[in-house]
Amino acid sequence: xxxxxFSSKVFTWVMKHMARLSSxxxxxxxxxxxxxxxxxxxxxxxxxxxxxxxxxxxxAKIEHDTSSSAAASEEDDKEPSxxxxxxxxxxxxxxxxxxxxxxxxxxxxxxxxSLLCMVMDPEVQAKVREELDRVTxxxxxxxxxxx
Ligand code: HEM
Numbered sequence: 001x002x003x004x005x006f007s008s009k010v011f012t013w014v015m016k017h018m019a020r021l022s023s024x025x026x027x028x029x030x031x032x033x034x035x036x037x038x039x040x041x042x043x044x045x046x047x048x049x050x051x052x053x054x055x056x057x058x059x060a061k062i063e064h065d066t067s068s069s070a071a072a073s074e075e076d077d078k079e080p081s082x083x084x085x086x087x088x089x090x091x092x093x094x095x096x097x098x099x100x101x102x103x104x105x106x107x108x109x110x111x112x113x114s115l116l117c118m119v120m121d122p123e124v125q126a127k128v129r130e131e132l133d134r135v136t137x138x139x140x141x142x143x144x145x146x147x
Contacts, residue, residue: 008141014029014030014033015104017029018030027097030097030100030101031093031097034093034096034097034100035093037055037096038055038059038089038092038093038096041053041055041056041059042059045059045060047060047063054096054099055092055096058083058092058095059092061083061088062083062084062088062089062092064083065080065081065083065084065088066083066084066085066088069081069084069085
């Protein structure tokens, strides 16, 4: 619940600030935002703990590939993977940014259309209301475990 609330607060903050920016500045701001998130994950990262999200899994892969590439002998002509060293962190920033871009407009547009369709069709609206009340109740937000 706290995670969902934190994510939705961060999301609202990002979207509010983005609304005032041009598209180039939006991409720069998003890149910096992703860098900050990745940096926070790097500070908290512990390879002995179970990864808690996508960035943790990616960091574990960077650490694994970077140390196996350092261990490889110099004669070994195997190309380093795209997860290795500084490129790994650059790619992590790009992938995170891409997921953010691919996931925001699509989701908000789908939600907007769903709301519009329910405004036009009160019967469906009532079914959705009933399912929400039955599955999550009115005291918490829906989560992945409700699937
Ligand atoms: C209602 C919400 C969404 C809709 C309608 C939607 C729709 C689509 C569509 C139509 C494609 C192209 C698929 C293809 O041509 O093969 C796509 C690809 C993609 N979507 Fe979404 N999407 C949604 C949410 C998200 C979210 C939340 C994320 C990430 C968190 C995401 C990440 C991606 C990515 C990374 C691709 C490219 C996949 C690839 O390269 O094969 N999407 N999406």
